[in-house]
Amino acid sequence: MPGKEQKKSFVLRLDSATYDALERWAADEFRSVNGQMEWIIAKALRDAGRDKKKDKTKKDGTT
Numbered sequence: 001m002p003g004k005e006q007k008k009s010f011v012l013r014l015d016s017a018t019y020d021a022l023e024r025w026a027a028d029e030f031r032s033v034n035g036q037m038e039w040i041i042a043k044a045l046r047d048a049g050r051d052k053k054k055d056k057t058k059k060d061g062t063t
Contacts, residue, residue, distance in 0.1 A: 012037075 014022070019033075026036035045051045 022036060023033050026033045029036065031039065
């Protein structure tokens, strides 16, 4: 599909307690564990001012 970003896969190892907590959090917000991880990472990138989408709009001169 044109314009659709490709996603990269990678292995992430978590201890079972962390995974269980993440799974509960995802369920509370009606997301999959993978979707929850994507949301957490995107939020962390935005909060740190490292969001690539935000950087692209600044280069274009738009907000």
